[in-house]
Amino acid sequence: MTACAIETTAEDGDRDPVAARPAGFTITANGAYAARLAGEGDALYVERWTLDGPEPYAVPLPLDQPEEPGTRLLPLADGRVLVARRVDGRRNTFSLLYPTGPATGELRLGAVEAPGSERLVLLPPSPDGICAYAMCVGPDTTTLWLVAGGAFGPERVAEIRGRCTGGVWLDRTGRMLALDRRLDDGPVKAVAVDLERGGEVTPLLQITEGSDDRLLLADPDSGLLLIRSDAPGHDRLGWGVLGSLLPVRFPECLRLDDAAVTPFAVQPGQVLMPESCAVALRIDAAGGSWVGVWQPSSRRMAQLAAPQGWLAGAGVWTAEGVLRLPYATAEVPCGLAGLEMPPEPEPEPEPVVVEEPRVCRPVPLQQAPLTDRGPAR
Structure with a gap:
């Protein structure tokens, strides 16, 4: 399974009060567990979901004191939940919660x-399911921390020049991490960070x-990349293939006015079949949120x-093409x-005029230091 969860806010759940939570819903990389803040008002607590059984079920993990709305959560593959809390405006504390009979351990x-203007952000769940990472983002430097899975508590992993956002894992081992970096006042460019080589960029x-x-x-299986860029003249969703010399493509069907x-x-x-991968998309408009599904080989x-x-x-997508929400x-x-991915309709006639996106250079994805991959496409 491949899983991804984008942090949501209370505004996202305005169609159902139960879904209006102060923090997001995060799923492990293997799709087995998830975690969120449950409860109402000031009585918030951590809730762990089990997703890989015959039926999903939730286990509450309350403590003596309720959680703050800003508490951040990251589930691990062994069923424990990492909890990050901000204390006194600058200290970020980390704990692992787990069920112990009727109580919570x-x-x-x-x-x-995270002093001054810096802020600490949890990165998405690591593919290895054991480690958890955070980045402390300052105006000129970003520091990566291993906050769970190390030997002696939080460990500094790397210091990267520039202000970084995002965070996407590029392999199945948790070694290669992609970040969106801005140097000084320059443009934002995605870079690959090798965590086993001191954060080499x-x-x-x-x-x-x-x-x-x-x-x-x-x-990582197919090499498919989903990209957002203003290279066509304004922000557009596009797709490319890791290691490919072909330019990024910006399908018109992914653009809604x-x-x-x-x-x-x-x-x-x-x-090695990126065109066949089904992609799930969240669509947000004035009337609420709904789901889009698309394949790179499709025109719709x-x-x-x-x-x-x-x-x-x-x-979470299953390998068989079922999207579980x-x-x-x-x-x-x-x-x-x-x-399920709906069947592709009959092809429509080609339009007389096709607007070509303005892409001046191919994506040098082949420069990323990734190993154990098949031949470039």
């Missing part, structure tokens, strides 16, 4: 200081010299209604709905 890991995306090129999702479109999950298991994006109470922006309502507090 807590293993305190230590703290990381390699260029990953360079569509044009002055464009902002961000990496949103990556699938009255809604924002954000990819959140890619179908796994399509080895199918738009589907999300289940009531969908925890918007969260979902978590939802919570008053009647079903822990649910998982399945959507």
